[in-house]
Amino acid sequence: MSITKRCxxxxxxxxxxxxxxxxxxxxRIVEQFALVNHLNIVRKKGESSYLxxxxxxxxxxxxxxxxxPMGVGFGDWKNYIYNVFSLHARFDKKVYRSFxxxxxxxxxxxxxxxxxxxxxxxxxxxxSIIGKGQDNKTLKLETFLNNPTRFWNNLSSSKQKRSFNNxxxxxxxxxxxxxxxxxxIKRLDNEFDLVMITEYFDESLLILKKMLCWEFTDILYLPxxxxxxxxxxxxxxxxxxxxWNSLDTQLYQYFLKRLQDHINNYGPSFQADLAAFRxxxxxxxxxxxxxxxxxxxKKKIKYERRDDGNFTSKLCKQVYLLHVCDFGGGYTLKLxxxxxxxxxxxxxxxxxxxxxxxxxxxxxx
Numbered sequence: 001m002s003i004t005k006r007c008x009x010x011x012x013x014x015x016x017x018x019x020x021x022x023x024x025x026x027x028r029i030v031e032q033f034a035l036v037n038h039l040n041i042v043r044k045k046g047e048s049s050y051l052x053x054x055x056x057x058x059x060x061x062x063x064x065x066x067x068x069p070m071g072v073g074f075g076d077w078k079n080y081i082y083n084v085f086s087l088h089a090r091f092d093k094k095v096y097r098s099f100x101x102x103x104x105x106x107x108x109x110x111x112x113x114x115x116x117x118x119x120x121x122x123x124x125x126x127x128s129i130i131g132k133g134q135d136n137k138t139l140k141l142e143t144f145l146n147n148p149t150r151f152w153n154n155l156s157s158s159k160q161k162r163s164f165n166n167x168x169x170x171x172x173x174x175x176x177x178x179x180x181x182x183x184x185i186k187r188l189d190n191e192f193d194l195v196m197i198t199e200y201f202d203e204s205l206l207i208l209k210k211m212l213c214w215e216f217t218d219i220l221y222l223p224x225x226x227x228x229x230x231x232x233x234x235x236x237x238x239x240x241x242x243x244w245n246s247l248d249t250q251l252y253q254y255f256l257k258r259l260q261d262h263i264n265n266y267g268p269s270f271q272a273d274l275a276a277f278r279x280x281x282x283x284x285x286x287x288x289x290x291x292x293x294x295x296x297x298k299k300k301i302k303y304e305r306r307d308d309g310n311f312t313s314k315l316c317k318q319v320y321l322l323h324v325c326d327f328g329g330g331y332t333l334k335l336x337x338x339x340x341x342x343x344x345x346x347x348x349x350x351x352x353x354x355x356x357x358x359x360x361x362x363x364x365x
Contacts, residue, residue: 007213012104021111039083040069052088091172111198276331288341
């Protein structure tokens, strides 16, 4: 009788977070994994409430700005090595390798440049350059795109970085005319183990799960930082956005095809796994958000319990301290439902405080 040996889960993950791409949701998944598994995760030293390094490009001394790893004395820079990274900071593989554990898996996420640019344009207030008296977001966007170079030249440096090929900028490439596009994209393909795609978010997570040998419980999520209002774009505006962000467009199209390669190589269970995963995420939303059994009130999670006193659902039955939830087709999860809901619905600041506290409690002083 042959026994199939199961792979070991990867504990070392560098997630390079890009702007307005759904990266907050991915970061939350990776950070929760770090907390559950007591892993060293990059955080700023001190008590700064602002997490990200934004437009900063790390150098080999940047680790001096990080909270020390667990079990490492302050200032022992050569041993400032981390398992997990999940913040905004410009990418430089050589520098990242200096503070990430050996054999770390490098991932990032890209979004269709049309919707990503529209989101960025709104979120970072790029349209303020158009002037007063123009409050319509769509008209501001159209006005900007009618003469983007003129308006872009009058933006602040930080807004310039966010309004011109800003996804490839986040990945460490200055979007200048002399960029050799094909070589640059191939280099990034070699440097990243997986580039996720926002428009195929669940598919990307499924590929990530298999690559990292994680469990479905490790990738359960609720969307984070989603806007409720979106602008409707004409085909003409979409075309202009793609032309203005031509490097991001080529980058996105290349990695969209690469994701399809990953899907094709996944194996025959991909569609069944994907359908099951979507049943699981729907279950998480209904259980933890929609109010069927639990709701969020004044940042405190309250749970409804059935007549028998157990926290249960139609899909789950309690077995000792855990619940066994059956999603059909042989897909089952063992969960502590109350703990799961607290994890997926707690705010990001609470998670960050927990991560920092974990690091501090075990770190040497």
